[in-house]
Amino acid sequence: MTATPLIAVTNLRKSFGTNEVLKGVNFSVNEGENLVILGRSGSGKSVTIKCLVGLIPTDEGEMKVFGTDVAQLSYQELNEIRLRIGFLFQGGALYDSMSVRDNLSFTLKHHSPKLSNEEVQTRILEVLENVGLAESIDKMPSELSGGMVKRTAVARTLIIKPEIILYDEPTAGLDTITSREISDLILAVQKKYKTTSIIITHDMACAKSTGNRIMILKDGVINAAGTYDELEKSSDEWVRSFFI
Numbered sequence: 001m002t003a004t005p006l007i008a009v010t011n012l013r014k015s016f017g018t019n020e021v022l023k024g025v026n027f028s029v030n031e032g033e034n035l036v037i038l039g040r041s042g043s044g045k046s047v048t049i050k051c052l053v054g055l056i057p058t059d060e061g062e063m064k065v066f067g068t069d070v071a072q073l074s075y076q077e078l079n080e081i082r083l084r085i086g087f088l089f090q091g092g093a094l095y096d097s098m099s100v101r102d103n104l105s106f107t108l109k110h111h112s113p114k115l116s117n118e119e120v121q122t123r124i125l126e127v128l129e130n131v132g133l134a135e136s137i138d139k140m141p142s143e144l145s146g147g148m149v150k151r152t153a154v155a156r157t158l159i160i161k162p163e164i165i166l167y168d169e170p171t172a173g174l175d176t177i178t179s180r181e182i183s184d185l186i187l188a189v190q191k192k193y194k195t196t197s198i199i200i201t202h203d204m205a206c207a208k209s210t211g212n213r214i215m216i217l218k219d220g221v222i223n224a225a226g227t228y229d230e231l232e233k234s235s236d237e238w239v240r241s242f243f244i
Ligand SMILES: Nc1ncnc2c1ncn2[C@@H]1O[C@H](COP(=O)(O)OP(=O)(O)O)[C@@H](O)[C@H]1O
Pocket: 016, 019, 021, 039, 040, 041, 042, 043, 044, 045, 046, 047, 048
């Protein structure tokens, strides 16, 4: 693993009215690394990654993605960067009226309008095989289990061949075994697609298995950072409280 930061956030600040959510957030993610962000509900985890892809405008700070400060980009330039980033939204739903195949083809055609139909179908099959869902290609979302819906959502994120993937609570609402399967999938994706990822989670098993490094957001700043083993043994009781 090289130590080139693909994402570098410096002094990120964001308020909504009088609600100061991010008060100077600093972190970087190296190429090929999975960084986990922990933090209580409402601590600003989702806001942080939405700022990173320009979905929410920031108040202050620098956010270098692929070496370019996204806060300084025009709409057009930002769109070009976004084409290289996959975003698995919190509770991100599939289109209920479309089959798994059509959900994926919709996303891919939007992303790469010049691909032929044949190429689109090849890419759909390839990605579904990689997430273990090839047999469900013509199912409707209502016929899928919670874990299969999540896999389809991961496939939809992967189909654009992103260099960076942002996962927002990828195992939320899943049972323990299914959560573990999704965590394993996130790890497999990192290896196979050589992606760089930020994973927001409350699920400590997911944090442990997917995160090369973990950081904790508290009171608008990064309160602690390290490996799972380091943080689990932290001298700070509040940090340790996540690991119980
Ligand atoms: N679009 C928005 N407008 C106003 N307030 C927002 C918006 N998005 C998030 N917030 C507020 O920012 C804080 C952090 O939210 P969020 O990042 O979603 O938390 P979490 O760490 O649970 O992901 C919360 O107080 C939330 O109410």
